Amino acid sequence: MTMDELIAQISAQQGYPADMVLRSAQARAQAQGVGVEDILRQWAGGEAAPAAAASPAPSEAETQPATTSAAPAAAEAGPGESEGPEESKGPEVEVLPPAEPAPPEDQLAEDEAEPVEERSGVLAGFPRWLAAAFVVVPMIAVLYAMLVPDGPDCGVSGQLALDPVSGEAVNCDGSEYGVEEVNLFSMGEELYDGRCAACHGGNGGGGAGPALAGGAVLATFPAGQCASHVEWIALGTTGWPEPTYGALAKPVGGFGVMPGFADSLTPEELAAVTLYERVAFGGEALPDAETDCAVAEDDAITAAP
Amino acid sequence: MTVDSSTSATPESVDAPTLPPVVDTTSRPYLLTSLAFLVLAVLVLVDAGIQLLLPDVFAGVAVLSFGRLLPLVTDAFIFGWLTIGLAGGLLHVVARAGNVDVAPRGEARAALGLLAIGVVAGSVALLFGLNQGIQYFEYPLWADAVLLAGMLLLARVVGRTARKGAADAGPVRWYAVAAAWWLPLAFIAGNIPGISGVGSVTQGAFARTALIGLWVVPAGLAIVYHLVARITGRETFTPTRLTLLGFWSLAFVWALTAPASLVYSAVPDWLETVGGIFSIGLLIPVAVILTDLLIALRRCWRQPHHNARLRFLLLGMALFAVWPFLNLALAMRSSSGIVQYTDWGAAVAVVGLFGTATAWLVAYGHHAAPRLMGSGGGPRLAAFQYYAVTLGLIVWGGAALLAGASAGWTWVATANEAAIPQGGVGFVNTLATVEGYYAAVFVGQVIYVLGLLAYVVGVLRKRRPETSRGADGVVGELDPELALDREVSPRRLRAGALALFGLAALIVWLVPWAETAGAEATLLADTSRSYVADSAEAAGRAIYIAEGCWYCHTQQVRPIVTDVGLGPVSDQGDFVHETPALFGVQRVGQDLMHVGSRQPTDDAAWVAGYLADPRGARSYSIMPSYDYLSETDLEDLAAYIAGSK
Numbered sequence: 001m002t003m004d005e006l007i008a009q010i011s012a013q014q015g016y017p018a019d020m021v022l023r024s025a026q027a028r029a030q031a032q033g034v035g036v037e038d039i040l041r042q043w044a045g046g047e048a049a050p051a052a053a054a055s056p057a058p059s060e061a062e063t064q065p066a067t068t069s070a071a072p073a074a075a076e077a078g079p080g081e082s083e084g085p086e087e088s089k090g091p092e093v094e095v096l097p098p099a100e101p102a103p104p105e106d107q108l109a110e111d112e113a114e115p116v117e118e119r120s121g122v123l124a125g126f127p128r129w130l131a132a133a134f135v136v137v138p139m140i141a142v143l144y145a146m147l148v149p150d151g152p153d154c155g156v157s158g159q160l161a162l163d164p165v166s167g168e169a170v171n172c173d174g175s176e177y178g179v180e181e182v183n184l185f186s187m188g189e190e191l192y193d194g195r196c197a198a199c200h201g202g203n204g205g206g207g208a209g210p211a212l213a214g215g216a217v218l219a220t221f222p223a224g225q226c227a228s229h230v231e232w233i234a235l236g237t238t239g240w241p242e243p244t245y246g247a248l249a250k251p252v253g254g255f256g257v258m259p260g261f262a263d264s265l266t267p268e269e270l271a272a273v274t275l276y277e278r279v280a281f282g283g284e285a286l287p288d289a290e291t292d293c294a295v296a297e298d299d300a301i302t303a304a305p
Numbered sequence: 306m307t308v309d310s311s312t313s314a315t316p317e318s319v320d321a322p323t324l325p326p327v328v329d330t331t332s333r334p335y336l337l338t339s340l341a342f343l344v345l346a347v348l349v350l351v352d353a354g355i356q357l358l359l360p361d362v363f364a365g366v367a368v369l370s371f372g373r374l375l376p377l378v379t380d381a382f383i384f385g386w387l388t389i390g391l392a393g394g395l396l397h398v399v400a401r402a403g404n405v406d407v408a409p410r411g412e413a414r415a416a417l418g419l420l421a422i423g424v425v426a427g428s429v430a431l432l433f434g435l436n437q438g439i440q441y442f443e444y445p446l447w448a449d450a451v452l453l454a455g456m457l458l459l460a461r462v463v464g465r466t467a468r469k470g471a472a473d474a475g476p477v478r479w480y481a482v483a484a485a486w487w488l489p490l491a492f493i494a495g496n497i498p499g500i501s502g503v504g505s506v507t508q509g510a511f512a513r514t515a516l517i518g519l520w521v522v523p524a525g526l527a528i529v530y531h532l533v534a535r536i537t538g539r540e541t542f543t544p545t546r547l548t549l550l551g552f553w554s555l556a557f558v559w560a561l562t563a564p565a566s567l568v569y570s571a572v573p574d575w576l577e578t579v580g581g582i583f584s585i586g587l588l589i590p591v592a593v594i595l596t597d598l599l600i601a602l603r604r605c606w607r608q609p610h611h612n613a614r615l616r617f618l619l620l621g622m623a624l625f626a627v628w629p630f631l632n633l634a635l636a637m638r639s640s641s642g643i644v645q646y647t648d649w650g651a652a653v654a655v656v657g658l659f660g661t662a663t664a665w666l667v668a669y670g671h672h673a674a675p676r677l678m679g680s681g682g683g684p685r686l687a688a689f690q691y692y693a694v695t696l697g698l699i700v701w702g703g704a705a706l707l708a709g710a711s712a713g714w715t716w717v718a719t720a721n722e723a724a725i726p727q728g729g730v731g732f733v734n735t736l737a738t739v740e741g742y743y744a745a746v747f748v749g750q751v752i753y754v755l756g757l758l759a760y761v762v763g764v765l766r767k768r769r770p771e772t773s774r775g776a777d778g779v780v781g782e783l784d785p786e787l788a789l790d791r792e793v794s795p796r797r798l799r800a801g802a803l804a805l806f807g808l809a810a811l812i813v814w815l816v817p818w819a820e821t822a823g824a825e826a827t828l829l830a831d832t833s834r835s836y837v838a839d840s841a842e843a844a845g846r847a848i849y850i851a852e853g854c855w856y857c858h859t860q861q862v863r864p865i866v867t868d869v870g871l872g873p874v875s876d877q878g879d880f881v882h883e884t885p886a887l888f889g890v891q892r893v894g895q896d897l898m899h900v901g902s903r904q905p906t907d908d909a910a911w912v913a914g915y916l917a918d919p920r921g922a923r924s925y926s927i928m929p930s931y932d933y934l935s936e937t938d939l940e941d942l943a944a945y946i947a948g949s950k
Contacts, residue, residue, distance in 0.1 A: 125546070126546075126547065127596060130547075130592060130596050133588070133592055134589065138586065138589075141581075141582040141583075141585040142582075144578070144582060144585060144637075145578055145582050148578060148581075148638065149575060150574040151569075151574045151578075152639075156639075157638045157639040158642040158717070158865040158867060159638075159864060159865055160864055160866060162874055166873060167872075167874055168873050169863075169864050169865065169866075169869055177866075177869045
């Protein structure tokens, strides 16, 4: 028989349009790596088992839910099918039931809009992604249930702890929410590199502006005078009310113009950058500087207009 | 859209005036009545939208107060337009799919009468401040009784008509019969009075979800399956295994998503997890049903441009696909911290009720009007309806989603800046965020309403001679692999539907109710939230419910970053003296759980003055003025609010 005759015969036997038979056969042939004509011959050969599998309701399955009726039939069809080249892959196929060889009717039913994968059992004929969804979606749901049966832990998804006395939502360690330990030193380092290093040098060695390193900054604003140091940075040469500044009474503007940062930095940031300069370049001990500048922070609020 | 007229080889017109006359016109008065309620609901919707933007419009008129109009719109929309419209549609499709007449017709008419009287009576009652305090179930009990009688009668008629009809009526019958019984069950669940504390909250959440997921959606799907069958040239929809799976999974999953609206609130933690699990699971029935419908419609893609009912059908299906994802954002703890109590929740209702369900019902109208009344309007009018409704929904829903997300982010950001030591004061920030979106919401609403009014005009207008080309459908072949060889027996259907309803009620309502009923009253409950009879606080609480304050103010502090600064986190025991508990719906205004512990709201006199003239004290307020309340009422309400310590 020629291919056309084969197609016509299958088309008549199965009641599918000829073009669908051909298309299905091509798809099947490609999947199995054999010729289209082989597939057609196989189908036209009147394989009894697959044909029986196509009728979805064996009489003994009447009492079963209809959705499962295809399963036993497909199972019968399995061995009859396993003559193809993919036989050697047997074990793998068993692990993945959806990939099991199915009767050729699967392919005949294939549609261009909704490609139907070969599969057996209740999922036969379902679009591939939908069948996958039946596994994936419940898996996500179960995962969700297992991960957070009683709500997320503190700190996850915005969850906070409860203060046993006040009943208010608090930080996970029990401290009041929103009150965070701020590392003023590293904040100051960041600000210095961005705002000050251009004139005073990355290591405080000076440039367009005077050097800060080597004790210079503490000479001008000695220990205990963090407040004036903050005020100086806040106001700059242009805003400084007096002709001289610092313990050495240096003339304002004697080393060029320095802008005031009162408008661009918050009091906390001003204190931070001051702290950094005093510790990193002045060599003052961090705890001393912190005590000194913590006072200064409060003052800076009033000092900066 | 590319138009290929050559695909429709024979330009026969199924929608032409020469339609076979339908002898049974029982559904006609249903269609007309539902249209009347649609017009009422959308006009009041526009008015409510105006009042949200310009709160002083109609200020001082008690019956036009925003808090009274809002439940009127939702309830008239759900029970007047959707329920009566879907009921008429069910009768129509069950009779046509079974190839019989509606029987008994007298009872069908009586059911319509009762439903219509119930909605009218309930709406009037709401205008006069008779509100039960559970969202969607606000109508007073006597109006509920009338409505319920109508629902029971309807279920009987649908059931009898279905039994009489051909056995192969398929999904149309499954969905119709099940939905017709789920409706009164959900309605009863939502209206059982006298439940206090957290039990009343789980009651409301369950009943609302069941009303939507087990009545509006399945009733809509019964109609959709019938329309798809007719569009594809079949008498009835031949069910596939997908159809069956879609039906049972929908019946199983949807009502169990109820706790999605309760995440992080004072309900048991496991309940929130159940809501999360099934909100994820909801993707399955929706995906299955849509796939089933799309496979059936695969030969009809070229038709929509001249087929109004297919267009609206597809619009509804597109929104149906989006719906569970939006719901998921509410149900998942991580995202609910952002979107809970914001306009996101409103947007879900827009996509579900104003979108999906309405689109399907309009599709039905385009199917039924020519058949029942020889009307329907021309294709140009139909096109206008479609574009206006679609555009309106996109603008309205989109703006509401953005408003919700941005308001939520602002709450979190405000809490992080620790800028709300006084709790509600920082709330001003969110008002500024959503203002622009509210204007867009209103524009979207107006476009949407214009589209629906055009639909009403079309249904009432005598049909012009058919000008559309195009046939309705090519008979698509059924995928044999998917074939379902047996019809679901009516007994199994009924038993399954009832069992699944009961299961959901048990898990998401009754068990958490039992678990929380024994909750020990907290100190807060016994001191400032006890509401002993005849106290000013108790009277004020009644006014708070009647005036609908609880639509825009929550009373619920969650243990998350978003709510920092609002006071102690809410506990089950805080609500034991409240029937029903008023967790609230959305925070259009600030949370009021501990409003009496903040300033200046701890002063009842200040609150009374503020209620009478909100913009006198705070220029940015969008709260309606309550100067129409009597002096005593105002003082009672203020005492209630200021007493919320």
